[in-house]
Amino acid sequence: MGRRASWIRRTAWALGLGVLLAALLAAAASWWAWRWLDQPLPLRQPVVELSVEPGTAPRAVAEAWVRAGIDTDPRLLFAWFRLSGQAARIRAGSYEVEPGVTPRTLLDMLVQGREALLTLRLPEGATLREWRAVLAAAPDLTSASAGLDDAALLAAVGAAADGPRWAEGRFFPDTYAYSRRVSDLTVLRRAFAAMQRHLQAAWATRAPDLPLKTPEDALILASIIEKETGRADERALVSAVFINRLRIGMPLQTDPTIIYGLGEAFDGNLRKRDLTTDGPYNTYLRGGLPPSPIAMPSLASIQAALNPAASKALYFVARGDGSSQFSETLDAHNRAVNKYQRGGR
Structure with a gap:
């Protein structure tokens, strides 16, 4: 009986020691695991x-x-x-x-989902053709739009084309973040949605009695303002000139529309024959707005198109320092041209 009691005591002590050791090991493992969670992981390269x-x-x-x-x-x-x-x-x-x-x-x-994102700047004042080149050169951006014409591109971003160049100007210029190997169509979908959103918001706050019938008209005019404006603080004045011309039926007579119409044939020099050759983008020979935007306009140009300055100016000419001289009459404009463009007094 005594030997049995002694064996039971020894067994109980051994079991107790085993339980204690197991508990200590578990505690140590838990402590190590908890510490491991907050220890820097070794890396085989810097990134x-x-x-x-x-x-x-x-x-x-x-x-x-x-x-x-x-x-x-x-x-x-x-x-x-x-x-x-x-x-x-x-x-x-x-x-x-x-x-x-x-x-x-x-x-x-x-x-x-904190991804390592790259950024891409799609600049204002650029054409869709120029944007396509930017997208194609962007690092780690999958090119899914390369083989698409404008109509197919619009369909891919969830829009329908109303004309052969309806895609021009429909995407909002901005800096976009994207994850590696994402499709360029993902970026363009965001740019298209952003333009729709900004355009509708600006249209809702437009000045009364504008000679612009639709938001698309505003987008076309905004693209012209974007290309014609050397200084941000003159956008509303440039807009006023074109709005005033539209009101009285005077041709817009703006070189950027002709340059856009020439497309890749434009070599940097605008010639007299370019001004006198008829075409849908020749705003010297045709009245009203051209059939589509000529570039991707900024939000500032959209807002200027819909809220022109209170001015009666019908003309403007570059002074040579980035600013423009605005005139209400042709005589005043001719004097400004003589002074700033021909070196007259």
Whole structure:
């Protein structure tokens, strides 16, 4: 009986010691794991990039990070993803990490979708043809629009063409952020939606009694203002000149429309024969607005088109310093031309 009691005591002590050791080991493991979550992960290069495709399993994401350059055991990363309860919330996208990233901040980035974005400037005053060249040269931007004509391009961004050059001027110039390997159509869809939004908002605050029948008319005039304006503070005055001409039926007589009509045939020199050759964009020979915008206008030019300055000016001429001289009569305009363009007194 005594030996049995002694064996029971020894067994209980051993079990107790085992439980204690297991608890200590679990505590140590928990402490190590908790500390590991906030320790910088070793990287095999200064910047590690990874594109997570839609539908990628969390285990595959962990393994892909290790292949890309995070020097750790992928099983640890996957265990952290799973035990955090957020593995199913990892988002697709293009990501990059730098020294200092920890398992915790890595998962936060993936769950919040904080992608490594590139930026692209689509400039105001440029044509769609020029924008296409900018898009084609943008790094890590997939070119899906290269083989599309204007009508097909509009269809791809969710719009319908009303004419052969209806795509011109319909996209808002701005700086756009995009993730790596996204389609250029994604950028253009955003630019198209932004232009629609800005144009409708500006149209709602237009001045009364303008000789512009539709928002599209405003867009056409805004594109001309964009090309004719050397200084931002003169946009409303340039607008007033064209609005005044439209009101009295006077041709707009603006060189940028003719240059646009010439397209790639324009060699930098506008000749007299260009002014006297009829065509839909020759605003010397044809009254009213041309059939489409001639460039991508800025918001400032759109607002100027719809809210011209209170001026009776019908003419303007460049002074040579970036500003313009505005005149109400042809005689005053001729004197300004003689002074600023011909060096007269």
